[in-house]
Amino acid sequence: MTDTPLARWERHNGVVLAVASLVYLAGYAVRVLGQALPEALRALCLALTLAAWAVFIVDYVVRRHLSGRRWPRFIRTHWLDTLVLLLPLLRPVRIVQAYEAVQRRQNEPRLSLHARVIAYAGLSVTLLGFAGSLALYQQEHMAPGADIRTYGDAVWFTCTTLSTVGYGDLAPVTPLGRLVAVGVMACGLALLGAVTGSFSSWLLQVFAREGERPPEHAPEASRRDTD
Structure with a gap:
C-alpha cells in the first residue's frame, strides 16, 4: 500500500x-x-x-x-x-473511480472487489437519483407549462432516465432542468456500463475457473481405457 x-x-x-x-x-x-x-x-x-x-x-x-x-x-x-x-450533487458519480480500480487489477482475484463495485453502484444510483430529482424539482415545478409539477413527478422522471428506459411522458422545459436531465442520462449510462462490465467480467472469471477444473470421473475413465 x-x-x-x-x-x-x-x-x-x-x-x-x-x-x-x-x-x-x-x-x-x-x-x-x-x-x-x-x-x-x-x-x-x-x-x-x-x-x-x-x-x-x-x-x-x-x-x-x-x-x-x-x-x-x-x-x-x-x-x-x-x-x-x-457540482457537489454529483459526488455519487465517483463510482467511476471504483470501476477504474477494477480494471487496473486484472491479474488479481477480484470477486470481493466486483461485489464492492456493484454495491457501490446501487448506493450511487440511490444518491444520484435523489440529488437529480431534487435539482429537477427545484428548476421545474414553478416553470410555465412544466410537466414536472410535484416531487413525485421529478422522482419518476429521474428513475426512468437513470434506468435508460425514458418513457417520455414527462420532460423538463427549463434550460437548467434540461441540463440536469442530460447529466442524469450520462450518469445512468456510466453506472449501467460499470455494473454490466463488472458483472460480465466476474462471470467470465467464474467460467474460466470452471473450464480449468478437471472432470471428476477422469481417473476412472482412464482406468477403464487401460483395461
Missing part, C-alpha cells in the same frame, strides 16, 4: 468527506422541499450546505498541495474531482 502524504490524507479523511456529503445533500433537500418551514431553519440548512462545500474545497486544495503538481496538471488529471467540486 502506498504511504505517501497524499495517500495518508485520502485514507484518513474519507469519513469526514462522507459526512460532509450527507450534510450537503440533507441541507439541500430541506431547502428545496421545505418551502413552508421557518426561515430560520432554512437559513441554518443553507449555512450547513455552505460549510460542507467548504470542506470539499479544503480537501481539494490540500490534495493538490500534497500531490506536488501545478494547478493546470492537477485539474487535468483530477477532472472528475474538479467536476464534483463545482
